[in-house]
Amino acid sequence: xxxxxxxxxxxxVIAGLLTLAYLLLPNVIVTVFSFNKPKGRFNYEWQRFSLDxxxxxxxxxDLCGSLSVSLQIAFWATLGATLLGTLIAFALVRYRFRARGxxxxxxxxxxxxxxxxxxxxxxxxxxNMGAQLGFWTILIAHIMFCLSFVVTAxxxxxxxxxxxLEEAARDLYAGPFQTFVRVTLPIAAxxxxxxxMLAFALSFDDFIITNFNAGSTVTFPMFVxxxxxxxxxxxxxxxxxxxxxxxxxxxxxxxxxxNRRNRHKA
Amino acid sequence: MSTLTEAPPPLAPxxxxxxxxxxxxxxxxxxxxxxxILWLLVFFALxxxxxxxxxxxxxxxxxxxKVTWHFATYWDALSAYWxxxxxxxxxxGTATILxxxxxxxxxxxxxxxAGRWRNLIMILxxxxxxxxxxxxxxxxxxxxxxxxxxxxxxxxxxxxxxTGWLGWTAGDRVLATPLAVVCGLTYNFLPFMILPLYTSxxxxxxxxxxxxxxxxxRPWTTFRKVTFPLSMxxxxxxxxxxxxxxxxxxxxADLLGSTDxxxxxxxxxxQFLRVLDYPTAAALSFILMAAILLMVTxxxxxxxxxxxx
Amino acid sequence: xxxxxxPTGDVRLTGISKTYGAFTAVHxxxxxxxxxxxxxxxxxxxxxxxxxxxxxxxxxxxxxxxVSLGGQDVTALPPYKRPVNTVFQSYALFPHLDIFENVAFGxxxxxxxxxxxxxxxxxxxxQLGEQARKKPHQxxxxxxxxxxxxxxxxxxxxxxxxxxxxxxxxxxxRRQMQLELKRIQTEVGITFIHVTHDQEEAMTMxxxxxxxxxxxxxxxxxxxxxxxxPRTTFVANFLGTSNFIEAEVDSKSGEEIVLKAGxxxxxxxxxxxSAPATTGGKVLVGVRPEKISLTHAxxxxxxxxxxxxxxxxxxxxxxxxxxxxxxxxxxxxTDFEVYAQNIDRDPRxxxxxxxxxxxxPAHTFGLDADQDADAGVEEAA
Numbered sequence: 001x002x003x004x005x006x007x008x009x010x011x012x013v014i015a016g017l018l019t020l021a022y023l024l025l026p027n028v029i030v031t032v033f034s035f036n037k038p039k040g041r042f043n044y045e046w047q048r049f050s051l052d053x054x055x056x057x058x059x060x061x062d063l064c065g066s067l068s069v070s071l072q073i074a075f076w077a078t079l080g081a082t083l084l085g086t087l088i089a090f091a092l093v094r095y096r097f098r099a100r101g102x103x104x105x106x107x108x109x110x111x112x113x114x115x116x117x118x119x120x121x122x123x124x125x126x127x128n129m130g131a132q133l134g135f136w137t138i139l140i141a142h143i144m145f146c147l148s149f150v151v152t153a154x155x156x157x158x159x160x161x162x163x164x165l166e167e168a169a170r171d172l173y174a175g176p177f178q179t180f181v182r183v184t185l186p187i188a189a190x191x192x193x194x195x196x197m198l199a200f201a202l203s204f205d206d207f208i209i210t211n212f213n214a215g216s217t218v219t220f221p222m223f224v225x226x227x228x229x230x231x232x233x234x235x236x237x238x239x240x241x242x243x244x245x246x247x248x249x250x251x252x253x254x255x256x257x258x259n260r261r262n263r264h265k266a
Numbered sequence: 267m268s269t270l271t272e273a274p275p276p277l278a279p280x281x282x283x284x285x286x287x288x289x290x291x292x293x294x295x296x297x298x299x300x301x302x303i304l305w306l307l308v309f310f311a312l313x314x315x316x317x318x319x320x321x322x323x324x325x326x327x328x329x330x331x332k333v334t335w336h337f338a339t340y341w342d343a344l345s346a347y348w349x350x351x352x353x354x355x356x357x358x359g360t361a362t363i364l365x366x367x368x369x370x371x372x373x374x375x376x377x378x379x380a381g382r383w384r385n386l387i388m389i390l391x392x393x394x395x396x397x398x399x400x401x402x403x404x405x406x407x408x409x410x411x412x413x414x415x416x417x418x419x420x421x422x423x424x425x426x427x428x429t430g431w432l433g434w435t436a437g438d439r440v441l442a443t444p445l446a447v448v449c450g451l452t453y454n455f456l457p458f459m460i461l462p463l464y465t466s467x468x469x470x471x472x473x474x475x476x477x478x479x480x481x482x483x484r485p486w487t488t489f490r491k492v493t494f495p496l497s498m499x500x501x502x503x504x505x506x507x508x509x510x511x512x513x514x515x516x517x518x519a520d521l522l523g524s525t526d527x528x529x530x531x532x533x534x535x536x537q538f539l540r541v542l543d544y545p546t547a548a549a550l551s552f553i554l555m556a557a558i559l560l561m562v563t564x565x566x567x568x569x570x571x572x573x574x575x
Numbered sequence: 576x577x578x579x580x581x582p583t584g585d586v587r588l589t590g591i592s593k594t595y596g597a598f599t600a601v602h603x604x605x606x607x608x609x610x611x612x613x614x615x616x617x618x619x620x621x622x623x624x625x626x627x628x629x630x631x632x633x634x635x636x637x638x639x640x641x642v643s644l645g646g647q648d649v650t651a652l653p654p655y656k657r658p659v660n661t662v663f664q665s666y667a668l669f670p671h672l673d674i675f676e677n678v679a680f681g682x683x684x685x686x687x688x689x690x691x692x693x694x695x696x697x698x699x700x701x702q703l704g705e706q707a708r709k710k711p712h713q714x715x716x717x718x719x720x721x722x723x724x725x726x727x728x729x730x731x732x733x734x735x736x737x738x739x740x741x742x743x744x745x746x747x748x749r750r751q752m753q754l755e756l757k758r759i760q761t762e763v764g765i766t767f768i769h770v771t772h773d774q775e776e777a778m779t780m781x782x783x784x785x786x787x788x789x790x791x792x793x794x795x796x797x798x799x800x801x802x803x804x805p806r807t808t809f810v811a812n813f814l815g816t817s818n819f820i821e822a823e824v825d826s827k828s829g830e831e832i833v834l835k836a837g838x839x840x841x842x843x844x845x846x847x848x849s850a851p852a853t854t855g856g857k858v859l860v861g862v863r864p865e866k867i868s869l870t871h872a873x874x875x876x877x878x879x880x881x882x883x884x885x886x887x888x889x890x891x892x893x894x895x896x897x898x899x900x901x902x903x904x905x906x907x908x909t910d911f912e913v914y915a916q917n918i919d920r921d922p923r924x925x926x927x928x929x930x931x932x933x934x935x936p937a938h939t940f941g942l943d944a945d946q947d948a949d950a951g952v953e954e955a956a
Contacts, residue, residue, distance in 0.1 A: 016375030019368045020390060023456060026405035027394050033408065044408045084302035095295035103299060106306050112506070114514020114558060116531045120538050120551045121313035124320050127544075144309040147302055164667035167634050170654040171661045172681035172726065179655075182680075186671045205398055207517060208531075212538065224400040228521055232404060240401040247396035251389050 027244055034237035041231025053234035057242075060233040066223035067239065073135065073219065074204040077142035081203075082196040084143070085150025086188075092151070093158045110148045118145060119212035126213060133215025141213050142203040149202060150195035157191020314555075321548035331544065343549045347533050351553070354529040357444065357519075358512035361451035365459040365508045366501065368452070373463035373500070374493075378472070391460055399454055403521050406450050410440045410522070442524035450518035458507040466500030467493070502569045510558055530554055584610025584645045586631065586734055586766060591640030593626050600626045602790045603640060608734075608768060608783075610645075613760050615769045615781035619813070619954030623790040624770045625664075628736050631768065633657045644733050655684070660727035664739040666719050668711035674698070674722055675707040681730040697729045700759070717748045724756070728763060735760075737769040741776065753779050774814050774955065778802070786810050788951070802863075806849040808942055811861050812951035818867075819948040820860045820885075820907045824852050832941070834860060837907040841883045841939065848941030857944035864912040866938040869901060871921055872929035884933040887911060889926050899924075903932060 007014075033043055037050035058064035092103065110118065122141055131137055165187065169179040207221040214222060224236055321339060325331035344351070376387050394402060409416055417440050420426050429435040434445040470493060478488040494501075516531030530550060537547035586608040593601040601623040608614045616624040629635035631642055633654035641650045649657050660681065668677050678697055679690040687693075698704045701721035711719055720740060727735055740756070741749045757780050760767045771777050777784045778798035785795040786809070794801060794810045805811035808819065822834035822841055832852050834841045841860055850858050862883075870878055878884060887905030899920070903911040913932060915924075924930065 012371045012374050013379055015368075015371035016373075016379075019372040019456070020387065022368065022453065023394060024390060025409060026402040026453065027397060029405040029408050030397060030401055033405070044404075044411060084305060087298040088302040091295040091298035095298075097295040097299075103303060106303060106311065110306065110310050112510055112558075112562060114510055114531070114554060116514040116516060116534050117551045117555045118310065118313070120534055120547060121317035122309060123538065124316045124544070124548060125309070125313040128316055140309055144305060147306060151302075162665075162667060164663050164665070165669060167654070168661070168663055168667040168669070169680070169684075171632055171634070171659075172730070173655045173684040174680075175653075175655050178684055182684075183669060187669075201395055205395070207400060208515075211535075221398055221400050224398055224404070225517075228400070228404060236401055236404075240397040244393060244397045248389060248393050251393075255385060 030237050031241045031244070034234060034241045036234055036237075038234065043232045043234050043237065053238045057235050057238050060235050062218060063223060063233065063235055063239070066218045066220045069135070069217060070204055070220035073138055073142060074200050076139055077146055077203040078196050078200040080139075080143040081146035081150050081199045082192060085147050085195060085199075086154050086192055088147075089151045089154035089158055089191075093155055107148045107151050110145055111152075115145075115206075115208040119209040122209065123212045133213055134217045137213045137215070138210055138217060138219065141209050142206060145206070145209060146199035146202050149198050150192075153195035153198060154188065154191045157194075158188050161187050317548045318552060320544050321552050323545050327542055336545070339545045339549045340553065343546050344553065347530065347550060350528055350530045350533050351557070353444075353527070354513050354531070354554075355557075357448050357451060357527075357529060358509050358515075360448050361455065361512050362459075362505050362509045364448070364452040365456050366505060369456055369459035369463055369504065373460050373467055376460075376464050377467035377470075378475075388464075391457055395457065400517065400521075403450055403454065403518060406446070406453065406522055407441065410446050410449070412439055412441060416440075441522065442527070444523070444527050446522040447519050447527045447529075450522045451512045451515060454515075454518065455508040455512050458511070459504040462504040462507060463497060463500040466497045470496050498569065502566070506562060506565070510562065513558060514554060584733060584766065586768065587643045588627070588631070589641045589643070591627070591630060591637045591642060593623070593630060593635060594638045599790050601630070604792060606785065606792065606795075608766060610766055611764050612782045613757070613767045613769065613780055615771060615777035615784045616787055617771055617774060617777040617784050617813075618787035619772055619951075622787040622954075624787045625738055627787070628661075628738055628768060628770045631734065632659055632661050632736050634661075658733040659736060660730050660732040660734075661736040661738060662720075662723045662727050662740045665743055666711075666723040666740075668719055668722055668726070670711055673708050673710055674703065674714070677711065677722055678726045678729055680726060685730075693729060697725045700728075700762075701725045716744050717752060720744065720752060721755075724759065728759070728765070732765065734766045734768060737767060739771055740769070741771070741773075749776070756780060778814070786813060788813075788954075803938075804847060804849075804940060805861070806942070807950070808859065808861075808946045808948050809951035809954075811940075811942070812949065813955045816864050816912055817861045818864060818908060818911050819942075821944060821948075822858055822860045822907075824854050824856050824858060826854060827852070831936070832858075834858060834941075836860065837885075837905075839885065839907075841885075842881075842936040843939045843941045844937060847937075847939065850941055850943035852941065859942040859944045859946070859948060861940045861942060862934055862938055864900070865898075865914040867911075867913045867932050867934045869903075869913050869915055869921075869924060870931045870933065871923045872931055873923075875931045878931060878933050881936070882933040883936050883939060884931055885911070886929070886931050889924060889928045889930055891926055892924070903930060905932070 033046070034053060035049050035051065036043055036046055037048050037052060038045065039047055053059070088103075088107065091097070092100070092107075119141075122137075122144070126133060126137055161184075165183055166179055169183040170176075174182055205221060206219075207225060210219050211222060211225065218226070220239075224232075227233060227236060319333055320331070322333055322335050322337060323331040324334045324336045324339075372387075372391070376384055376391075380387050408414070411417070417426075417438065420440070421438050426435055426438060426440070429445055430437065434448075435443045440446050440449075474492055474496070475488055478492045479485075483491060513529075514531050516529055516535050519527050519529045519532050534547050534550050534554070537543045537550065541547075586606075588604055588606040590603045590605060591601065592599065592603040604627065606627075616627060618624045626635055630637045633649070633652060633656075637650065641648055643649060644658060649659075669680065672680070675694055675698070679694045682690045682693060695704065695707070698707055701724060703718060703721055703725065706714060706718065711722065714722065720743075723740065737756075741752050744752060753776060756767075756769075769777070769781060778801075781798065783795065784798055784801055786793045786801065788809050794806050796804075801810060802814050805814065805817070808817075811817040811819075820836050820841070822836040825833045825835045825840065827833070827845070830845050832843045832845050832848060834843060843858070843860060845852070848858065850856075852858055872886065885905050885907060887903040889901055890904045890910070891902040893900050894917075896917075898914045898916050901913040901915065901924070903913055905911050911932065
């Protein structure tokens with residue numbers, strides 16, 4: 001029975017591809033429904049093809065405003081978390097100091113805590129301090145929960161870096177600053193970049209913590225959440241699809257450039 | 267050669283330190299740590315303390331709250347909302363097991379069978395992240411819509427009869443049932459299972475499979491005795507990364523479920539943002555935190571993987 | 576290059592030591608490496624040789640003592656201010672820079688603008704002119720090793736430090752690179768200090784070898800001197816193989832010491848005895864396996880007079896091409912090793928045969944009997 005044998009050998013491949021389909025199905029639906037012209041306020045049922053939403057992505061009030069708020073917060077949160085997280089990662093890998101265990105736990109706990117717990121407790125703090133909820137409280141919260149992820153990403157990279165490389169730089173007349181700029185930073189860069197990208201994605205897509213601490217400020221995920229109650233405009237799907245396409249193209253392009261460079265150098 | 271070695275000179279005359287040790291380096295780690303750790307202390311650790319204090323306060327919005335060590339709040343919260351707690355653990359646990367069952371073949375496929383497609387599949391696993399998870403969760407409303415092709419097919423195949431009998435679905439609906447919520451949870455946290463699994467599978471030396479085969483292990487035995495045990499670190503961190511956020515999630519229960527599928531996250535959100543009963547909300551979230559820390563600690567102990575970060 | 580006898584180019588370590596808490600990695604040590612020499616620090620891992628090297632480079636701060644280069648005290652200088660460069664173990668080539676930039680790194684850090692000509696010349700010297708624009712990971716181990724040498728040498732350091740530079744290469748390439756490094760050293764005339772655990776490597780390349788053990792220099796000298804006149808059992812065992820017999824001083828006559836071992840007598844030139852030899856005292860008598868001749872007991876009468884001799888029985892023999900290695904059991908020493916060239920092999924010399932071992936007394940050396948006769952055996956393995 002050749003077919004049964006083939007099936008046996010490739011069972012794991014088939015199962016894996018089915019999982020992949022499960023992962024990608026919603027994106028397909030999002031894309032398809034960005035060309036829909038729904039009847040009521042909700043865009044859940046297919047009616048007929050239309051390019052209306054693509055022609056006017058900001059056609060819904062507050063949508064592009066919320067997108068801009070999200071992008072700004074994500075930008076600053078990425079910057080803040082990457083800076084603070086990189087410093088911590090270097091301290092953890094490169095130095096011996098007291099309280100290392102405590103620091104490690106403090107880094108690990110935010111990643112092991114359900115978002116709703118952090119969200120609620122942070123709101124308690126802000127209410128107690130009488131802070132005005134809005135852009136700044138969101139930014140503070142985002143830097144807080146992105147920090148640990150940046151530390152983890154950068155730490156992994158710095159740990160795999162040969163400490164002899166820095167010794168070699170010092171041996172070759174590079175002072176501490178030159179060593180850091182010419183050797184340490186370029187080699188740690190992929191880890192820092194990975195951490196920053198993770199932070200950006202986490203911040204941009206965060207809903208739960210933001211929802212608790214946003215006050216009247218509306219980020220893009222909060223806009224989507226609100227529209228799920230009031231009515232989902234097709235423009236949401238347009239933006240979702242566009243982000244997906246841009247991200248995939250970006251990754252493919254950077255991979256192609258990397259490949260070409262390697263082949264060129266070989 | 268005029269090279270010479272002599273007997274070591276006595277150390278005593280040299281004993282007073284000839285030059286100052288470089289003091290600059292000693293404080294460097296603390297300066298590096300300071301800003302980030304301060305941030306976490308003020309905006310992560312301190313809020314936990316505030317929350318603990320809030321949970322034992324009594325009072326009202328108008329008159330303000332005072333710490334009265336009113337531990338009864340915990341008891342009241344538990345007795346009122348234990349079904350939501352049980353549901354959270356049940357849904358999150360089911361979703362975690364499903365994630366493991368679905369994610370393992372895909373991670374295995376990427377690690378060992380994908381060949382030149384490896385990078386592409388990797389991108390496809392990560393790419394959905396770039397579309398807001400709320401939009402993607404809303405897409406499940408379309409996929410699972412009443413009378414839609416998927417639900418129709420499940421109905422025709424009498425799958426819905428079985429799931430209905432188990433209490434997972436109601437009648438010919440999938441939306442607004444536990445099945446829909448678990449399906450959404452599984453979907454949302456699947457990448458968090460796949461990535462750590464892939465990382466630990468990828469580290470396994472392919473020759474181990476050959477060695478196992480050489481030592482008379484059939485493929486399935488090879489998997490059970492070699493591959494799976496070696497991928498345990500991935501399994502452990504994958505299940506934790508799935509289970510923890512799934513337990514506290516309220517988005518899936520809200521968008522895909524009904525009032526009968528409310529999880530503890532929904533309760534905390536409602537108490538905090540709508541009912542404004544802060545002590546109850548704080549107590550609930552404290553119980554959730556404690557329960558998760560307890561479960562995670564026990565799980566890590568049992569699986570014998572101590573170092574996760 | 577500068578005159579080789581110019582004393583200003585010497586590396587001088589004075590009372591230098593390194594302790595980590597309660598552990599002493601390097602005991603106070605005085606060492607002078609003359610300008611222009613190829614100097615090897617030889618020892619097993621953990622003997623303090625790399626720590627010594629790193630203290631010269633400035634990568635490790637000595638707990639006490641001073642380092643001076645050409646008369647200038649550099650102990651307090653950080654590595655980037657010392658006229659010393661290092662070829663690191665496993666090379667430490669910068670993975671993000673290509674070969675050209677790796678080699679140019681030191682020049683650029685010193686603010687030299689036009690580096691192109693120098694770098695190209697240096698790459699030609701190590702025969703890597705074609706590879707300038709490749710990244711380190713695209714080169715073979717041997718090529719990476721040459722880049723590491725070029726990257727250090729281009730700075731014209733007063734001293735080049737090599738930390739196990741050949742450890743990662745396979746045997747054949749290692750032999751080739753040993754000759755290559757020796758050639759480069761002769762060509763540029765810079766002082767090389769080479770750290771290695773490979774005794775053959777040290778002996779092939781260096782003018783002077785310092786054998787280190789447990790944070791101390793055991794013995795220092797030319798390779799031949801160390802091999803022929805070891806002063807401790809550690810050196811005797813770490814450099815090649817030695818046989819030891821515990822003997823009692825019987826008498827002294829002129830330049831020679833006569834010793835009693837078992838039933839027989841052995842002669843040891845006094846100049847080759849590093850232990851105090853008082854009549855009735857104990858001495859460890861050593862002899863290298865290749866100095867010994869093996870004669871079947873039936874032919875014992877043919878052995879010329881004046882040779883040291885011992886009787887025994889062959890326990891084992893193994894044929895290894897150029898020679899045959901015998902293990903002989905004798906009353907004075909079990910497991911006596913003998914290497915015999917494979918010329919005119921006597922077919923009677925098989926395990927079980929009774930034999931006489933004999934050698935020229937001039938090849939005998941005497942050591943202090945208080946030490947462990949097996950010191951250094953494991954380290955050399």
